[in-house]
Amino acid sequence: MASKLFEAKKLCAFYGSTQVLFDVDFSIHTGKITTILGANGAGKTTTLRALCQTVRTTGSITLNAGARDVQLVGESTDAIVRMGVAHVPDGRGTFTALSVEDNLKLGAYVRSDKAEVARDMDKAYSRFPRLAERRHQQAGTLSGGEQQMLAISRALMLRPKLLLLDEPSFGLAPLIVAEIFRIMRQINAEDGVSMLLVEQNASLALGLAHHAYLLETGYVALSGPAEQIKSDESVRRAYLGY
Structure with missing residues (x-):
């Protein structure tokens, strides 16, 4: 079994005095895809923000950093990025006034290995040929799909340990x-x-992921292998609506 890369225990998150997550426990395994599903307002986006420490949180978020475990609660967002956590937010979050190429360069701002950065940029253009065609084009003039491709590619320029993706579809x-x-x-x-x-899109996410968590009004209602959840008709009807 793959080792745990991240583990959250009794994770709570707040916007001001309003609590959104309640003692959430979950883990992310190295090299695996984990999905968080749930209705609007369940706390999915807040969970990603808690990992990045852009909302007030309590509890524990542990990163397996190799030689030691690092506690992320209380760390700055910038420090967490430097540890290898890249976030593709909802709404894509591209720098619309900059070119495609400049957006990719910004994704690698914490790196000093220029030759490897250039290789990763070539890899991005290879994976998304449309970005190569538009490398000097202003990001704000791209289509929605092209902006999403750019947002993912920019995040990957960090060479992240963990890629957070918020509603990419x-x-x-x-x-x-x-x-x-x-x-x-x-x-x-x-x-x-x-x-x-x-x-x-629960069906789409479960088809991609290895493991799934279902959130319901800030609590983990169910978790398990994605394939198992996808094939369980009673779970799909009760929680996923399809």
């Missing part, structure tokens, strides 16, 4: 979604990048 045409998810599977298989995926 939102607002995109089915063919574009299928292409992006195919490449996400390829990135996981070829580069061994661990992923935590938040996704409204």
Whole structure:
């Protein structure tokens, strides 16, 4: 079994005085894809923000950093990025006034290995040829699908241990979604990048992920192997709506 890369215990998250997550326990294994499912308002996006420490949290989030375990609660977001956590937020979050190429360069801002950065940029263009065609184009003029490709590629320029993805299919045409998810599977298989995926399309997410957690109003309602959850008709009807 793969080792645990991240483990959260009794994780609570707050916006001001409003509590959104309640004693959530989950883990992410090295080289695996984990998905968090649930209805709007269940706390999925907040879970990603808690990992990045952009919301107030209590409890424990432990990163297996190799020689030692690191406690992330209380760390700065910048420090967590430097530990290898890359976040692709909902709404893509590209720097719209900058070119595609400059967006990719910004993704590698914490790296000093220029030759490897250049190789990773070539890899991004190879995986997403549309970005290569538009490398000097302003990011804000790209289509929604192209901006999502750019957001994922920019995050990968960090060479992350963990890639956080928030609703990567939102607002995109089915063919574009299928292409992006195919490449996400390829990135996981070829580069061994661990992923935590938040996704409204439960069927799509369960088809990609190895393990799944279902959130319900800030609590973990169910967890298990993604294939098992996908094939359980009673679970699908009760929690996933399909």
